[in-house]
Amino acid sequence: MPSPDADNSIIDKPNNDKSDSIPLDPSVVAALYVQHGEELRRFLLGILRDAQLTADVLQATFVKMVERGHQTQEATRKAWLFRVAYHEAIAYRRREGLGDKILRRVAADTPAWHTNGAAGGADEPLLRLESVQSVREALDELPAEQRQVVRMRIYEEKTFATIAKELKIPLGTALGRMRAATQKLKAKLDQTKPLDNQSDSDR
Amino acid sequence: MTSDKKDLDWLAFCYAAGELENTECEQFEARLADDQAAREALARAVELCQTVTAAETHRTDYITPASSVRTGWNQRLSWMAVGGLASLLLAMLWTGVVGPTWQAANRNFHAFSQRNLASAWTETRTEIANVREAGYWPTLTSIDADDELPATASLIENRLEENMLEDAPTWMTAAVFSLPANDSPTDAVTNQRLEN
Numbered sequence: 001m002p003s004p005d006a007d008n009s010i011i012d013k014p015n016n017d018k019s020d021s022i023p024l025d026p027s028v029v030a031a032l033y034v035q036h037g038e039e040l041r042r043f044l045l046g047i048l049r050d051a052q053l054t055a056d057v058l059q060a061t062f063v064k065m066v067e068r069g070h071q072t073q074e075a076t077r078k079a080w081l082f083r084v085a086y087h088e089a090i091a092y093r094r095r096e097g098l099g100d101k102i103l104r105r106v107a108a109d110t111p112a113w114h115t116n117g118a119a120g121g122a123d124e125p126l127l128r129l130e131s132v133q134s135v136r137e138a139l140d141e142l143p144a145e146q147r148q149v150v151r152m153r154i155y156e157e158k159t160f161a162t163i164a165k166e167l168k169i170p171l172g173t174a175l176g177r178m179r180a181a182t183q184k185l186k187a188k189l190d191q192t193k194p195l196d197n198q199s200d201s202d203r
Numbered sequence: 204m205t206s207d208k209k210d211l212d213w214l215a216f217c218y219a220a221g222e223l224e225n226t227e228c229e230q231f232e233a234r235l236a237d238d239q240a241a242r243e244a245l246a247r248a249v250e251l252c253q254t255v256t257a258a259e260t261h262r263t264d265y266i267t268p269a270s271s272v273r274t275g276w277n278q279r280l281s282w283m284a285v286g287g288l289a290s291l292l293l294a295m296l297w298t299g300v301v302g303p304t305w306q307a308a309n310r311n312f313h314a315f316s317q318r319n320l321a322s323a324w325t326e327t328r329t330e331i332a333n334v335r336e337a338g339y340w341p342t343l344t345s346i347d348a349d350d351e352l353p354a355t356a357s358l359i360e361n362r363l364e365e366n367m368l369e370d371a372p373t374w375m376t377a378a379v380f381s382l383p384a385n386d387s388p389t390d391a392v393t394n395q396r397l398e399n
Contacts, residue, residue, distance in 0.1 A: 039243070039246045040246070042245075042246040042247075042249040042250050042253070043242050043243075043245050043246040043249070045249050046215070046218065046219045046245040046246065046248060046249045047232070047235070047245070049221075078239075079239045082239060082242045082243075083236075086235055086236060086242065087236075090232070090236075131254050132254055132257045132258050133258075135251075135254045135255055135257075135258045136258035136259075139255065139258055139259070150255060151259065153220065154220075154252055154255045154256055154259075155255070155256060155259045155260075159222065160222055179213050182212070182213070182216055182251060183209060183212075185251060185254075185255060186212065186247065186251055189250070189251060189254060
């Protein structure tokens with residue numbers, strides 16, 4: 001499991017009380033997984049572009065939480081998890097020599113979230129039906145030219161350069177349509193989320 | 204949503220989509236090391252892509268329930284028909300319509316095989332007797348000890364004297380029983396029993 005390269009500075013400043021040596025209660029770690037696991041998985045997928053690698057690193061991250069979580073402050077545990085996950089992912093990529101290779105492959109090929117879609121095993125991303133339906137409605141409400149760019153980029157996996165060429169529009173126009181569309185879709189997606197599931201920066 | 208946050212979301216989306224140049228990509232990854240907002244933006248970008256993909260991919264799946272209601276009766280009728288046929292077959296087996304027929308065919312097949320075996324064995328015995336009378340039948344003394352034939356000859360002579368249908372050689376039994384097998388149904392159990 002990836003970890004030797006991970007930066008030890010990610011651990012919060014240790015407390016000097018007795019609780020420093022007592023491991024976190026498993027129920028606390030489980031609660032953290034329920035609360036942040038899916039968001040962490042998406043974050044890692046964004047870096048690693050591979051569902052299996054993502055699952056491995058996510059597991060390693062929570063193993064670290066079990067081992068060292070007692071050294072963290074409760075208020076900063078989410079950021080701690082993301083920091084550990086980031087370092088684990090980068091270390092894993094570096095060790096496996098995946099780095100740019102993954103990015104190039106993803107840029108030219110299929111993004112991982114396409115092939116490892118919504119319906120899958122326990123290690124695959126979870127999508128709420130309500131969110132999917134809501135986004136579908138939002139897609140239908142988009143202006144035709146924006147919807148076309150969204151479909152070509154996300155569903156047909158074409159680069160913006162290709163889209164611009166095929167639609168015979170400037171690259172900036174293609175980017176602008178996509179950006180406007182993603183803002184609308186994201187706003188719709190956020191409406192379907194319960195308040196306690198929204199990210200801290202959203203509030 | 205602030206302008207900065209929109210910019211961050213867009214940047215994260217471009218990173219996730221692999222649309223950033225190498226330098227921009229490295230810069231964003233460096234930012235991910237320290238910036239929790241950037242990390243969450245990346246998670247949101249991936250979620251958006253997943254959701255849009257699911258919305259497009261499974262668009263037809265959500266229409267299915269309406270059509271499945273219409274085809275529900277067809278499926279039920281099909282299953283009822285299959286069940287009825289299965290019940291009829293079971294009833295036929297139970298009342299002996301199929302069973303005795305199969306058993307009779309099996310008995311006939313065995314009788315036919317027995318007759319063939321007896322006939323073939325009788326013919327073989329006659330031919331062997333003719334060969335012996337002509338003086339061409341190998342004897343134990345005229346064959347080298349290293350040859351495999353003495354054992355065979357001795358075995359055949361002994362078998363001739365026993366004159367028992369049940370002692371017919373295995374190869375003949377198998378050969379005879381294989382003849383009707385081309386035209387009649389056989390099963391592995393029957394063949395194995397015969398070979399034993």
